[in-house]
Amino acid sequence: MPLLSGLIPPLCTPLTAAGEVDVDSLASLLNHQLHAGVDGVFVLGSSGEAAYLDDRRRRQVVQVAAATVAGRVPLLVGALDTVANRVIDQLDGITEAADAVVVTAPFYANCSNAEIEAHFRTIAAACPLPLLAYDIPGNVGRRLDVSVSARLLQDGVLAGLKDSSGTLDDLRRLVMLLGPDREAALLTGVDALADVALSIGADGLIPGLANARPGLFAGLL
Numbered sequence: 250m251p252l253l254s255g256l257i258p259p260l261c262t263p264l265t266a267a268g269e270v271d272v273d274s275l276a277s278l279l280n281h282q283l284h285a286g287v288d289g290v291f292v293l294g295s296s297g298e299a300a301y302l303d304d305r306r307r308r309q310v311v312q313v314a315a316a317t318v319a320g321r322v323p324l325l326v327g328a329l330d331t332v333a334n335r336v337i338d339q340l341d342g343i344t345e346a347a348d349a350v351v352v353t354a355p356f357y358a359n360c361s362n363a364e365i366e367a368h369f370r371t372i373a374a375a376c377p378l379p380l381l382a383y384d385i386p387g388n389v390g391r392r393l394d395v396s397v398s399a400r401l402l403q404d405g406v407l408a409g410l411k412d413s414s415g416t417l418d419d420l421r422r423l424v425m426l427l428g429p430d431r432e433a434a435l436l437t438g439v440d441a442l443a444d445v446a447l448s449i450g451a452d453g454l455i456p457g458l459a460n461a462r463p464g465l466f467a468g469l470l
Contacts, residue, residue, distance in 0.1 A: 255288025409434030
């Protein structure tokens, strides 16, 4: 059975007019999700504008999220950066509070599939928490190769994958390759195809619109 499943909203990061983390609004948003019965929360992803926050603000988001969630549901935290060593630097301050870490393929540099695989293996070796790959080609510049994803998932390097590719083609192939008894979580971030993703075997949803309407997506599960 996958470690993660169900509805895991990727939360926005509320900011004050001065650009600081709006702690009260973030806690309120987290409580809104918990009251709706979500199965987890994901902070510092694309919806959370993690790439635009400095390390101090990122750490603050993690601290507020961990204190508010207080272990009631799994807390996923994004560590989004260009290369493995920069991602590993972000783990300090995350691993004490989170339940899983979400990372993309390297970006800016045009890496080969072998280099992308090495990127995830290097981070996993340094990360004491379950690691999920975040396939978001609109931000990274390329889709994760299905054979690379499948190998990392089968080897236990990755505990799961969030597919935000915009289609369900690769997710469908991974469902077939890994089978129904897989231990890795296959999650979709494509809001408009959430129902279809579940029908083809996805384990859960990470939909941005759940920031406002978590109940809408919870009703699909």
